[in-house]
Amino acid sequence: MFNQKNITIFISGGIAAYKVPLLARLLQKAGANVRVVMTEAAQAFVTPSVFEALLHEHTYTQLFADPQNPKVVHIEIADWTEIAIIVPATANVIGKMANGIADDLLTSTLLAIDGPKYLVPAMNSKMLHNPAVVRNLARLTTDGINVLPTVKGLLAEGYTGDGRMLEPQEIFDYIELTESIRQSNSHLKHKRVLISAGGTRERIDSVRYITNDSSGKMGYALAKAAAYAGATVTLVSTIHNLPVPLGVELVTVQSALEMQQAIESRFDQLDVVIMAAAVSDYRPAQSLAYKIKKNSKDDLTELKLVKNPDILAGLGQKKQHQFLVGFAAETSNLEKYALTKLADKHVDMIVANDVSQANIGFNSDDNAVTVLTNTQKSIRLAQAAKPLIAQKLIELISQHI
Secondary structure (H helix, E strand, O other): OHHHHHHHHEEOEEEEEHHHHHHHHHHHOOEEEEEEEEOOHHHHOOOOOHHHHOOOOEEEEEOOOOOOOOOHHHHHHHHOOEEEEEEEHHHHHHHHHHHOOOHHHHHHHHHHHOOOEEEEEEEOOOHOOOOHHHHHHHHHHHHEEEEOEEEEEOOOOOEEEEEEOOHHHHHHHHHHHHHHHHHHOOOOOOEEEEEEEEOOOEEOOOEEOOOOOOOOOHHHHHHHHHHHHOEEEEEEEOOOOOOOOEEEEEEEEOOOOHHHHHOOHHHHHHEEEEEOOOOOOEEEOOOOOOOOOOOOOOOOOOOOEEOOOOOOHHHHOOOOEEEEEEEEEEOHHHHHHHHHHHHHHHOEEEEEEEOOOOOOOOOEEEEEEEEEEEEOOEEEEEEEHOOOOOHHHHHHHHHHH
């Protein structure tokens, strides 16, 4: 996304400026060409030499008095800049931008930039809620500037408030997602996509359950890739230890019955469903609310199971306009079993993976899959990291809807 993009970071005078070098490094590692413009006040919190050491670029601080400036420096930087990030954005700079004031290098350059601008506020919560600041932020939003939220946390003043700046990684993720959606040409853009993830847990008692080795990594990677393609994404997940991708709505479930209810209640409004979850085929005939004690009348020497509903097959029977994608986790006869599932469950695409191989099976960071549809030959995606596999799958799905 950021590879070879020209990004200028505009730093104003707030204590949160000390975090900006981390953001600059994240952008640099992502392949961006990064320049920095600083106000005089910003230099009280972090020095220009920090950025010059990190980026091997001159740091711009003066409109006229810097001998290293090119001619008409604010226009040269503005013409070079493809994405502008104002971080931290103080009340002073917000007010100037909202009213078109250009009285230094930072504000003059921003006024000449016609590309995307991302404003990252950081200030005391009392200042943030001042009517003038609220009014200025609203005006900037109306003007098309992307105003990032603040978060509640410990402020420099020593008490908790909601003017705290997002962390560098959060800023990076927010801009990456927004730019990905803005530039997306995917057919999934503005489509409603639901993805299931993780292995269901079928309760035996209050401390025991039946499950499988699914980590949910593939489902979460698919959710992120779909969101970055511009889809409205709902993730129905049994997993609690993975970060939820930015821009994705999370619905947490445990059992197959809970997952079925969560998906079917939303199904009519969906355009695409990707069943990446490993749903248990069976559940205990009864689930007890207390721990079963050894040698009690309820002991587990025998455990009666009943079949869970086949969620994918049920959706296949109900689908009208929806594009339905299933996963086939197999240990042998991969394509044979996957083709059977494709036909029997009335789905549009099957993604088959061999979970007998430890390096691409459950809980691994990589995957290798075979994609089957009713309209073309099978497509094999060679072993790669799950996020890369997910991007390729989302591209293939986009081509079929």
